[in-house]
Amino acid sequence: MKRSRRVFLAFAGSSAAATALPRFASALDYPTRPVHIVVAFAAGLSPDILGRLIAQALSERLNQQFIVDNRPGAASNIGTEVVAHAAADGYTMLLTISGNAINATLYTHLNFDFTRDLTPVAAIGRTPFVIVVNSEFPVRSVPELIAYAKSNPGKIKIASAGPGTGPHVACELFKMMTGADMVQVPYKASYMTDLLGGQIPIAFSPIAQIIQDVRAGKLTAIGVTTPTRSDAAPEIPAIAEFVPGYAASGWYGICAPTGTPDEVVEKLNAATTACVTDPNLKSRLLNLGVEPMPMSVANFKKFVADEIAKYAKVIQFASIKVE
Numbered sequence: 001m002k003r004s005r006r007v008f009l010a011f012a013g014s015s016a017a018a019t020a021l022p023r024f025a026s027a028l029d030y031p032t033r034p035v036h037i038v039v040a041f042a043a044g045l046s047p048d049i050l051g052r053l054i055a056q057a058l059s060e061r062l063n064q065q066f067i068v069d070n071r072p073g074a075a076s077n078i079g080t081e082v083v084a085h086a087a088a089d090g091y092t093m094l095l096t097i098s099g100n101a102i103n104a105t106l107y108t109h110l111n112f113d114f115t116r117d118l119t120p121v122a123a124i125g126r127t128p129f130v131i132v133v134n135s136e137f138p139v140r141s142v143p144e145l146i147a148y149a150k151s152n153p154g155k156i157k158i159a160s161a162g163p164g165t166g167p168h169v170a171c172e173l174f175k176m177m178t179g180a181d182m183v184q185v186p187y188k189a190s191y192m193t194d195l196l197g198g199q200i201p202i203a204f205s206p207i208a209q210i211i212q213d214v215r216a217g218k219l220t221a222i223g224v225t226t227p228t229r230s231d232a233a234p235e236i237p238a239i240a241e242f243v244p245g246y247a248a249s250g251w252y253g254i255c256a257p258t259g260t261p262d263e264v265v266e267k268l269n270a271a272t273t274a275c276v277t278d279p280n281l282k283s284r285l286l287n288l289g290v291e292p293m294p295m296s297v298a299n300f301k302k303f304v305a306d307e308i309a310k311y312a313k314v315i316q317f318a319s320i321k322v323e
C-alpha cells in the first residue's frame with residue numbers, strides 16, 4: 001500500500017509539472033506569432049505615430065512582428081473595447097493613453113470596464129500640455145495668471161479641443177487646485193488662428209502643437225503640466241513649481257486584456273522599458289515631445305489607478321459631460 005501511494009504521488013507530481021510546463025514554456029518563447037497593438041485613433045495622429053515607433057522597436061527586440069491595428073472612433077472607446085474583449089493570451093494589446101483614464105469616469109454606458117477588463121503592462125512616455133498666452137494678454141507667468149483670474153472672475157476665456165479632452169481636464173484640474181475662475185471655449189476645429197490672432201487669449205495645448213510658435217515668439221509659454229520641467233522644453237517652468245502637486249500630463253502606455261499571463265506581462269514590460277530607454281528611440285520620442293517614462297508593472301498599475309481617481313474628482317468638480 002505504501003509503495004502504491006508513493007507511485008501515485010510521484011505520478012500526480014509529474015502530471016502537475018507537465019500541466020504547468022506548457023504555460024511556462026510558452027511564456028519563455030513568447031511571442032511565437034505576430035502581436036497586434038490596437039491604436040484607437042486614425043493613422044497619422046500622435047498615438048498612431050508613437051504606436052508605430054514602439055511596434056517597430058518591439059519587433060526588433062523580440063524577433064516577432066508587432067502590428068499596429070487602427071480602430072478609431074468614439075474618443076478611443078471603440079478600439080479600447082476591442083482589446084477589452086480580446087483573448088488574454090498576449091497577442092492583442094492596447095496603446096493606452098491618458099484619455100483612457102479620463103474616459104473611465106466620463107463615459108457611463110460603455111460595453112466594457114477599463115479598470116476591470118484591462119491590465120496595465122508598460123509605460124512608454126509622457127507629454128506635457130502647455131499653458132500658452134498671446135502677446136495681447138497681460139500675463140507672463142503662472143502666479144500672474146492665478147492672480148489675474150481671481151481678480152477678473154469668469155472673464156478669461158480659454159480655448160480647448162472640447163469637453164473631456166486631455167487639455168480641457170488639465171485646465172479644470174488647474175482651476176480646482178488654484179481657485180482660478182476661467183471659462184472654457186470648445187473648438188470643433190483648430191483654435192490656433194484665433195489664439196495667434198488675439199481673438200482668444202489663452203490655451204492649454206499639446207506641446208507639439210504650439211512649440212514652434214513659442215520658439216518663434218508668436219506665443220508665450222508660461223507653464224508645462226508635467227510634474228517637473230519637460231526634457232522636450234526645459235526652459236518652460238512646470239506649473240507644479242507654483243502649484244505644488246499639480247500634474248496632468250498626457251501619457252502613453254500598453255495595456256492587455258485582464259488575465260494575460262503574468263510572465264508575458266513582465267516580458268513585455270522589460271522589452272518596452274529597454275526600448276524607451278535606448279538612446280536612439282529616446283531621441284526620436286523627445287523630438288515628438290514625448291519624455292520616456294519607464295516603470296515596473298506594479299508602479300504602472302498604481303500610476304493608472306491614481307490617474308483614474310484624480311480625473312474622477314476633476315470630472316465631478318467641473319461637472320464635465322459629453323454628448
